[in-house]
Amino acid sequence: MQKKNIQFLTQAAMIAAIYVVLTFVANAFGLANYAVQVRFSEALTILPIFTPAGxxxxxxxxxxxxxxxxxxxxxxxxxxxxxxxxxFGTRALKSNRFLAVLPPIAANAIIVPLILKYAYGLEPLWFSFLTVTAGEIISCGVLGLLLAFALNKYRKQIFGN
Structure with a gap:
């Protein structure tokens, strides 16, 4: 049981660290924040398919x-x-990779434009819905699915399941 807990914590910590690094890479290109967002780190939203530590x-x-x-x-x-x-949505839909990418796309497409409007004053709201959704489709949908297919072959070695 202790080995499982250590594995879970290690995987969660590694995922968090990789997410931060990838966000900084996107931020260096001006893609991590505001209306146009293509966070490379959002590709990692596919990882709950492989491990609950995601x-x-x-x-x-x-x-x-x-x-x-x-x-x-x-x-x-x-x-x-x-x-x-x-x-959580990705984990719940883990049996179908194509559906599993939809919860992070939807959650961010709904919540982030509202944040952009009320926290940063970005207008028009419809434009933020459009750009954030497009960025999430690229990050989670395209890059996330590519990552899932690449990792699937090595899932036992990487995630232990």
Whole structure:
């Protein structure tokens, strides 16, 4: 039992760390925050398919990323919660990879534009819905599915299940 707990914590910590690094890479290109967002780290939202440790790992990684990239308090809180909601949804739909990418896309497409409007004053709201959704489709849908197919071959070695 203790080995399982250590494995879970290690996987969650590694996922969080990778999420932060990938967010910083996207941030360097101006893609991590505001209206146009293509966070490479959001591809990791597919990981709850492989391990339940993906849920806290993604949440903590997003929380740390939002703090370190200077996001507003509502963004830190609600943006991280959007990732958490998406991660739970992905885990719930783990039997179908194509459906499993939808919860993080939907959670972020609904929550993040509202954050952009009320925390940053970005208008028009419809434009934020459009750009955030497009970015999430690229990050979670396209990159996430590519990552899932790449990891599936090595799932036992990487995730131990």
């Amino acid at each position: 849920i806290p790992g993604l949440f903590i990684g997003c929380l740390i990323s939002n703090i370190l990239t200077g996001c507003a308090i509502p963004d830190i809180i609600f943006g991280s919660l959007a990732t958490l909601i998406g991660a």
